[in-house]
Amino acid sequence: AQSVSQHNHHVILSEAASLELGCNYSYGGTVNLFWYVQYPGQHLQLLLKYFSGDPLVKGIKGFEAEFIKSKFSFNLRKPSVQWSDTAEYFCAVSNTGFQKLVFGTGTRLLVSP
Amino acid sequence: KAGVTQTPRYLIKTRGQQVTLSCSPISGHRSVSWYQQTPGQGLQFLFEYFSETQRNKGNFPGRFSGRQFSNSRSEMNVSTLELGDSALYLCASSFLGQGPDTQYFGPGTRLTVL
Numbered sequence: 001a002q003s004v005s006q007h008n009h010h011v012i013l014s015e016a017a018s019l020e021l022g023c024n025y026s027y028g029g030t031v032n033l034f035w036y037v038q039y040p041g042q043h044l045q046l047l048l049k050y051f052s053g054d055p056l057v058k059g060i061k062g063f064e065a066e067f068i069k070s071k072f073s074f075n076l077r078k079p080s081v082q083w084s085d086t087a088e089y090f091c092a093v094s095n096t097g098f099q100k101l102v103f104g105t106g107t108r109l110l111v112s113p
Numbered sequence: 114k115a116g117v118t119q120t121p122r123y124l125i126k127t128r129g130q131q132v133t134l135s136c137s138p139i140s141g142h143r144s145v146s147w148y149q150q151t152p153g154q155g156l157q158f159l160f161e162y163f164s165e166t167q168r169n170k171g172n173f174p175g176r177f178s179g180r181q182f183s184n185s186r187s188e189m190n191v192s193t194l195e196l197g198d199s200a201l202y203l204c205a206s207s208f209l210g211q212g213p214d215t216q217y218f219g220p221g222t223r224l225t226v227l
Binding site: 032034036042043044045046049051052090092096098099100101102103104105106 | 144146148155156157158161163168169171203205207213214215216217218219220221
């Protein structure tokens with residue numbers, strides 16, 4: 001069965017600390033990979049995506065993610081977090097040609113000023 | 114461009130009632146998907162519509178249904194509501210609905226079943 005694992009459920013960081021959120025997937029076929037963010041009181045927003053090509057993708061607000069096919073991973077990184085990055089982060093996967101997104105359970109990030 | 118809009122934003126119903134939620138996709142987007150978000154189960158795919166046809170369905174009972182109109186607007190219906198149907202229902206739209214494509218989410222409708 002298709003599944004996405006986010007191992008960090010809650011992360012607390014101080015401002016300027018570096019961030020890495022793990023995402024592993026179990027999926028057959030060609031995958032499309034996404035990170036979405038849900039700020040408090042706001043709707044899900046796309047942070048970045050990977051379809052093909054360079055496995056290191058850059059998104060909005062200084063976030064980046066690396067697709068490592070051999071490890072079935074798509075980890076999210078940011079070198080220096082800000083208080084405004086406090087949010088819930090979701091990794092999601094779909095198969096090419098299908099719109100069904102399978103989401104991980106999410107990681108709640110709290111950045112203290 | 115305006116984003117995905119969903120109405121109503123909040124809804125309170127009682128067990129046994131039915132409810133209809135509405136979604137207007139981003140202009141030009143032809144695919145609409147619905148998701149249920151709960152604290153216990155997270156984000157789960159309900160179904161996807163493209164050109165007024167349901168193309169894909171998640172693992173939900175038949176009480177959950179939907180449809181899409183010729184202008185790509187979509188509605189989902191839940192009949193015989195149960196307490197466990199309390200959730201945030203999210204609609205997402207995408208442009209082509211095929212190949213690598215990105216879904217953009219609306220603000221959701223928060224349904225509370227009493």
